[in-house]
Amino acid sequence: MLTVESRPHNYVDPALGETLLALPLTVENDCSWTWHINGRSVTQRVSVGRMLVVPPDLRSVWEVDGARTMLTLCIPNASFRSILGDLSPKAIRTALWNLSSDTWEDEFVEGAMKQLWNCCSGNQFLNAHLSDGIITAIVAYLLKRAGGPDSSTAPVSMPAWRMRQVRCYVEGHLSETINVEDLARAAGLSARQFFRAFREQTGETPHRWLAGIRLETAKDMLARSDERLSEIAEACGFANQSHLSSTFKLMTGVTPSQWRSLGGINRSD
Structure with missing residues (x-):
């Protein structure tokens, strides 16, 4: 992450494997910028707080006619995929393409960018953990704003x-x-x-899996304690003792009392 103070200039950014998020902090009056990315050309006035995303792996050409200060975050593709895991799009460039067509304002992202910059400039131990959380939030938010896989x-x-x-x-x-x-x-x-x-x-379905968890917990309590069946039924989430007994016999072929006896705990329920 870095801040860049620049005068009017033209430049070319090569195709790099990282997503660029640019946030204008200060802008000279009547400053405009033009960007050309993958056949798309856009010209706009530069406005404080109106940010732009440049997707990875795309060459971009820029024309800027005024002074400005930019806060810039670069997110490598590897970091993007590490954060999102299985939810990461196969082609990050394609997933974020819509965000390069226009600048946009967002209080959440702007605040996150500024907080991240404060973390980068500090040396407190917890700043690293806070930075990780902020970057994760920004990545997820960008994908969601671009219409990524959250439906x-x-x-x-x-x-x-x-x-x-x-x-x-x-x-x-x-x-x-x-x-x-x-x-x-x-x-x-x-x-x-x-x-x-x-x-x-x-x-298996969540319902069947949950029933299995309840049953296994009941088995463990029968084997390790002398609690009454009614108490075990309540602790394991069964409606009542009768529900526990019927489910237990259906799943194991024996009643809870029989299973407890076979488990070596001699107690009359």
Whole structure:
């Protein structure tokens, strides 16, 4: 990230493997700029706060007729893909192409850019962590603004970190009613995206998987404690003791009491 103070000039930027986000901080009166990118030519007045994205891997030609100070963020393709993971578009250049047709204002991105610059110029230990979070937010925001894959029809996946978030949520709310919408929120996806991605990843529906988690937890409690069936049913999110017993026998072929006896815990429920 850098700030650039420039006078009127013409220049050529070669095609580089990085996305350029340029934010005007100060502008001389009646300053305009013209950019030519991949056959597209645009001329506009330069205005403070109206930023522009130059997609990666594209040569650009510029004509600027006034003085200006720019805050510029360069995001390498490798960083872009590392941040977005499986959601990263195959062709970043194509995904961000719409953002090079016009300048635009956005308080969130402008504030994020300035905060990132403050982090870069400081030496506090936490600045590095804050910078990572800001860059992640900017990358995701750019893709969303460009119309990237955030709709319910976009392909998504359930990587290990998402599964961990879902599992952690379930373990913390097992005694409660949990629906697909709850699991989707834990994964950071829409309910439709989550259901499709989860089934593709695990080979089973979220409902069946959740029932399995409840059952396995009940088994563990039966084997390791002498709690009553009604208490175990409540802790594991079953409607009542009868619900636990019927589900348990359906899935294992034995009743909870029989399973507990076979597990070596002698207690009458």
